[in-house]
Amino acid sequence: MTPPPARRRRTGANGAAPAHNLPRRGAVRRAQAITTYGVGSLIAVDHESFIVSGLDEAEQSWSHDESPRIHERRLARVLDVDYFRLPPASDDTSKDGLRVRRFPLMHFCPECNDLQRHRDFNPPAGRSVCGTCEVDLVPSRFVVACEAGHLGEFPYWQWVHRSTDRGATRAAQCDGKLKMRTSGRTSALRSILVSCACGQAPEVSMEGAFRRSALRDLGLKCQGTRPWLGASVPTQECGLPLRTLQRGSSALWQPVLKSALSIPPWSDGRSDPLAEHWAALREYDAREQVEIYLKGAFKGKCPVPLDEVMALLDAERAEEPDSESAPTFDHRYRALRNKEYERLRAGNDESEHSRNEQFVCENPLGDQSVLDPLGVTGPMLVKKLREVRALKAFTRLVDAESTTDSTEMPLSERPLRWLPAMEVRGEGVFLRLDEDRLGAWEKSVAVAARVERMRTAHQRVLEQRANDPSRVVPSPATPRMVLLHTLAHVLINEWSLEAGYPAAALRERLYAADDMAGVLVYTATSDSAGSLGGLVAQGEPETLGRTVRSAVHRAEWCSSDPLCMETEASGAGGINLAACHACVMLPETSCEHNNILLDRALLVGTPDDPRLGYFEGVLGQ
Structure with a gap:
């Protein structure tokens, strides 16, 4: 074949080297840049294969117009960064985007x-x-x-x-x-x-x-x-x-994703100009020291009043876990969830805040006592919420939920003070389970034995996948966690039918611990589905009561029964029990735990033992 003609080296102004003008190789959605095609992942474009490059050059190559900064102080503190950046949204006139390298290099000619x-x-x-x-x-x-x-x-x-x-x-x-x-x-x-x-x-x-x-x-x-x-x-x-x-x-x-809801006092955006100064501000306890630092950092024109800065510092210190002298990442992340749970219970009335408030959570107007027979309490209407999801790292061969620092691969060669992230805005419904009824249900020997089977199977899978079994994190399976998880799934399935939302547009957020028993179901999508208002309407007590009853009755039967209900183990590694794609499983984007640790028998019981079900009393109504 005739060789191509020699190419002249292009130069910029005054003979300088030109800016990068790299060839385009396809496109991905912005959200995929942290969930599917993040740093270190392989991406197929036509008949070629590439690997997404690290972030060492991204600070210069990502345009600030196409990749703006976003702030979520609570998550940034846990992940030890100053801010986040949206992956670049490129168009036909863009000079750059996500950079890739050819991989694997070995090729075959057919x-x-x-x-x-x-x-x-x-x-x-x-x-x-x-x-x-x-x-x-x-x-x-x-x-x-x-x-x-x-x-x-x-x-x-x-x-x-x-x-x-x-x-x-x-x-x-x-x-x-x-x-x-x-x-x-x-x-x-x-x-x-x-x-x-x-x-x-x-x-x-x-x-x-x-x-x-x-x-x-x-x-x-x-x-x-x-x-x-x-x-x-x-x-x-x-x-x-x-x-x-x-x-x-x-x-x-597999991405290691961490997320947080924007809650007061961080949810109005007023603290964003201080994003890169919090590490220094935390070193000062006295009001006078903070004031001197702000005057130097902002040349006497700090955009945030001193009283607000002190209140924000107090709020940040209040969120630190107090049970550990040297808290680990898991303890800090758990403290983040605890504070969200407290705020969801307390609410945040829209009338008391400015239009810039990104978290509005109010009590429903109806009579909440209609939910008492269901064992459900404390519903809250989350009319506005903002969630930030950040790509912390990634893993290979290891379940992202069971990672340790030794199995997580960072996104760059040198430490960066930012991470790629997505922000989504939407609405949701928060509800809790009655602690007295839940506590009595958890003490059942049959319930504990059933969940123990799931926990043992999950722990075994975690140990098999780990190179060092001694460093494996414990399975999160507990009776209340599995119950809340399965309840969230059946509610999402029910609301996808009643409210017209696709199941993939809804997402769960579980709050399961000794002192927490709540679930938030919310729209977590960057399109118009997050602002329709139809999900909030489902949180009114009478409507919610009908939804819970309908969802529980629907969970009684599966098209795969009796095999689904009577199985001794289901799913990869036998981590699920009575759960399959015909009954409670969801699109994986909607589930925090990749469709594992599910068992609808904890909702409705089994034919042999109906008392296993938390909602046993609802089925006869």
């Missing part, structure tokens, strides 16, 4: 069957085709990863030469070209055949590559590669066992 690095095919600039055959290259289906979050190319050379003496050494010395073909007999791995032109090793299939010990048997360990940070980033050998994964596997990237 015409000549060559298997080698992308650049070795000599593709024309901007295209991913074989320079000889002019057909589209196919990225490697297989990659390797470890539980520390590192990612690498599949070791094809070692795999081909594994049957020879000193396979790894021979592979390193081999100059032969790799070939890949499919026998076409089946779609199984045994039909994918790899060979080397050196002739020293037989043609081998990919069968067995996914065994846990497959790469360990070759003497291979993780080298600590982090391709999303670029080839210039030095790697340090990790040493953990490697696992083979398909390029599109859900275990390859």
Whole structure:
């Protein structure tokens, strides 16, 4: 083929180097930049594969017009950052957006069957085709990863030469070209055949590559590669066992997301100008010291009155966990939820605040005593709310809910004072369960035994997935947690029918602890579904009572019964009991726990033991 003409180097004004003008490779929604295609994840665009780059250059490359700052002090304090930024929303005139790098580099030509690095095919600039055959290259289906979050190319050379003496050494010395073909007999791995032109090793299939010990048997360990940070980033050998994964596997990237509701006194936006000063302000106790600092930082023109600054400092210190001398992240995050629960119970009347207030929570007008027979109490109408969800880190091979700091991979090579996040505004309904009735129900031996089965199964799964079982976090399964979780699911299903919301537009937020027993169901979407007002109307006591009764009666029967209700275990790892996609499971975007720890028998009981159900008395009404 005729080589392309030589390209002249473009220059900017006065001969300076031009600004980046990188080629576009598709688009993703803004919310996907933290939930599906965040830093370190693989993204397929047409027949090409890329990995989303780290955030080290994002401060300069992300336009502040397309990627503005957002503030949520309570969440920023827990995550130890100053502020958050929305992922860039690019249009046709944008100069930049989310940056990606090609990965995996190993590609396969379906015409000549060559298997080698992308650049070795000599593709024309901007295209991913074989320079000889002019057909589209196919990225490697297989990659390797470890539980520390590192990612690498599949070791094809070692795999081909594994049957020879000193396979790894021979592979390193081999100059032969790799070939890949499919026998076409089946779609199984045994039909994918790899060979080397050196002739020293037989043609081998990919069968067995996914065994846990497959790469360990070759003497291979993780080298600590982090391709999303670029080839210039030095790697340090990790040493953990490697696992083979398909390029599109859900275990390859899981986001560690943390969220918070904006509640008073932080919810009116007046404290946003102080975002980068809180760490310094917390060092001062005396009012005079705070005043001196503000005068220096803002040159005597602080936009927030001193009295408000002192009140905000007091509110922040009140949210610190007091049970630990050195509180962990989990303790701080739990304290954040505790404060939300208190505020949802107390309410925040709109008439007492300005139009900028982002959290409005009021008592319903109707008679709340109609809910007493249901064991439900304290409904609140959340007419306005704002939630900020931040991407803290990501994991590979490890359940994001059970992560520890050692299994979380940061989003950049050097520490940053910000994180990517999304903010959503909507409405919701908050309700609690009667503590006296709940306490008596929890003491039931049958209830405790049923939940213990779920907790044991969940703990076993967590330990199996962890590289160090001694550091596994305990399962959150308790009777009240599973009950609240299942109740939230049946309410979302009911409201999706009664109020016209798609189930994916509603989301749960659970408050389950020894001193908490509440659930918030809210619209958490950035589109118009968050401002229709239809969900708040469902929180009036009479309407809510009808909804709870209807949801509980609907949970009595599942189209998969009796199999669903009588099963000894369901779901991955047997973590659920009476729960399936035909009854209580939801779109995973609506669930805080990825559709695990669910059991509708705790709502309605079983045919053999109706007393298991918290709402047993409702079924006869």
